[in-house]
Amino acid sequence: MSSFLQRLQAVNAPSIGLGCMNLSHGYGSMVPENRALRVLDEAFELGYRHFDTATLYGATVNERVVGRALEDKRDQLLLASKCGLAIDPESGKRVIDGRPDTLRKQCEASLERLRTDHLDLYYLHRMDRQVPIEESVGALGRLVEEGKIGGVGLSEISAATLRRAVAEYPIAAVQSEYSLWTRNPEIALLNACREAGTTLVAFSPLGRGFLAGAVNDPERLEEGDMRRNMPRFSAENYPHNQALFGHLAALAQALSVTPGQLALAWLKAKGGDIAPIPGTRSVDHMRENLAAETLVLDAATMTQLDTMMTPDQVAGARYSDAQQADIDTEEFSV
Numbered sequence: 566m567s568s569f570l571q572r573l574q575a576v577n578a579p580s581i582g583l584g585c586m587n588l589s590h591g592y593g594s595m596v597p598e599n600r601a602l603r604v605l606d607e608a609f610e611l612g613y614r615h616f617d618t619a620t621l622y623g624a625t626v627n628e629r630v631v632g633r634a635l636e637d638k639r640d641q642l643l644l645a646s647k648c649g650l651a652i653d654p655e656s657g658k659r660v661i662d663g664r665p666d667t668l669r670k671q672c673e674a675s676l677e678r679l680r681t682d683h684l685d686l687y688y689l690h691r692m693d694r695q696v697p698i699e700e701s702v703g704a705l706g707r708l709v710e711e712g713k714i715g716g717v718g719l720s721e722i723s724a725a726t727l728r729r730a731v732a733e734y735p736i737a738a739v740q741s742e743y744s745l746w747t748r749n750p751e752i753a754l755l756n757a758c759r760e761a762g763t764t765l766v767a768f769s770p771l772g773r774g775f776l777a778g779a780v781n782d783p784e785r786l787e788e789g790d791m792r793r794n795m796p797r798f799s800a801e802n803y804p805h806n807q808a809l810f811g812h813l814a815a816l817a818q819a820l821s822v823t824p825g826q827l828a829l830a831w832l833k834a835k836g837g838d839i840a841p842i843p844g845t846r847s848v849d850h851m852r853e854n855l856a857a858e859t860l861v862l863d864a865a866t867m868t869q870l871d872t873m874m875t876p877d878q879v880a881g882a883r884y885s886d887a888q889q890a891d892i893d894t895e896e897f898s899v
Contacts, residue, residue, distance in 0.1 A: 568716055569737040569764040572643050572685055579858045582615025583608050584844030585631050589623030593787030596846055598630055605634035607848045611855055615694040617842050619647035619690055620671050632679035643685045646675045647660035663693030672708055692893050698726055699733040701888030706734035721892040731761045743767035746830050747883050749855035752895040768830050770841035777825035796838035796881035812873055829857035831870045849870040
């Protein structure tokens with residue numbers, strides 16, 4: 566069992582965690598702080614014990630609100646954050662910087678914002694192509710040895726990069742987008758994680774709301790919502806993808822579950838070493854998502870789901886060219 570899964574067990578955590586980004590970043594306007602605090606408090610009461618944030622989200626706002634909400638519960642949960650990708654306060658632009666000194670400074674600042682003396686897991690949010698991965702990972706490894714972080718994580722990296730990283734320092738978890746309609750980890754990364762004893766933490770396991778039926782018309786998404794720039798949500802591609810969702814919705818109805826619960830159960834069935842972290846602003850959706858923890862699918866249902874939304878069926882890439890330039894993951898050939 567990976568060190569990450571052992572930590573989850575130590576706090577009696579369900580395998581489904583909470584991605585906190587939605588509260589402050591990526592989906593239009595931020596949730597007001599008082600409401601965000603209530604949402605995070607309710608998430609804990611519902612049973613969530615794995616909370617994931619990052620320096621990037623809301624230009625540090627997300628870490629601040631997560632720290633304030635969870636400070637008095639710190640010893641009862643697994644707290645993860647990320648470094649190496651931040652908003653420059655002067656230009657307002659995203660900056661990728663994997664230099665050891667930068668990662669150390671960002672970690673110390675994250676600890677202060679999150680009101681804790683250690684993080685259970687700290688990811689390199691994006692690989693800096695100007696810095697060898699071994700240097701970035703080595704710096705994070707030293708933070709483990711100093712007790713500032715419990716484990717080293719990587720995000721949006723390839724199998725080849727993971728193997729290089731593991732040769733430098735053990736990698737507790739890799740965060741990658743994985744869902745019914747984004748199966749890129751199946752190309753090579755999932756096997757590489759298993760070779761290394763590394764947990765795969767699946768972000769956007771509900772396809773950025775698509776697999777939950779939360780996006781009826783992308784044109785009505787709020788300004789600043791990242792999905793407005795994603796090819797799968799474009800006016801050209803979305804009608805085709807919406808038709809694919811209809812098959813998922815029909816199967817979910819036949820099984821008396823929601824499409825989102827079915828999508829999460831499919832992902833969980835792919836292996837006990839996969840930890841989904843769906844994000845949402847809605848307490849009702851948090852409750853719905855966590856209920857998928859106990860949903861078990863039979864072989865016939867898994868076969869049906871396996872043949873839905875395969876890479877050759879989905880219209881549009883998951884990222885725009887500009888977004889794709891910052892990541893290292895394997896892509897299916899078109």
